[in-house]
Amino acid sequence: MISVLQRVxxxxxxxxxxVIGEIGAGLLVLVCAERGDSEAQADKLLxxxxKLRVFSDEAGKMNRxxxxxxxxxxxxxxxxLAAxxxxxxxxxFTQAAAPDDGRRLYDYFVDRARATHPVVQTGRFATDMKVHLVNDGPVTIPLWVN
Known part of the structure; x- marks a missing residue:
């Protein structure tokens, strides 16, 4: 799975x-399932x-x-993201998961996030969305897991 994180x-x-999803300070998580991905990759990515330390501590270091x-x-x-x-x-986009698999893994990822983190909002799968953000830093980090 591939993800791009933006600290916002x-x-x-x-x-x-x-507006269908909205957060204050936190992470905008753009996520893409690729062909062959499973729940194990979703769990590792989440x-x-x-745990990724991209928020500043008292000394101004990305340590939280x-x-x-x-x-x-x-x-x-x-x-x-699979382009x-x-x-x-x-x-x-041939490396992107088929739509049914992509939806299943996206839904799984969101469900697991909601089970482990108190503030989770979402977009809508396979929908034309307008994403508005104020990138804090700016901090943008690509992540992928195998």
Missing amino acids: SEARVVVEGA AKIL SVQDVGGGLLIVSQFT DTTGGNRPS
Whole structure:
């Protein structure tokens, strides 16, 4: 699974003019299931995200996790993270999981996040979304697990 994390002071997802997910300070988590991914990869990715120390401590060093600071998670599915741009100017998405598998793994990831973290909001799978965020830092970190 692939993820891009953005440390945010606020973020929200809008669908057809309505806010469907919103957090204050925390992490915007863009997530993509790839072909062959399973619940094991989702579990590893979530564990890494929850423990990743990207928030500042009293000394200004990135030494605290989203759990340590009580930040929110805004989890948004984004199959385009699997883009392959090596074959020309139009990206190929053949490495992205099939839609049914992608939805299953996204739903699993969100369910596990909600079971282990107090503030979890989401986008909507396979929907045209507008994502608004204020990137804090800016801090943007790509993650992937095998």
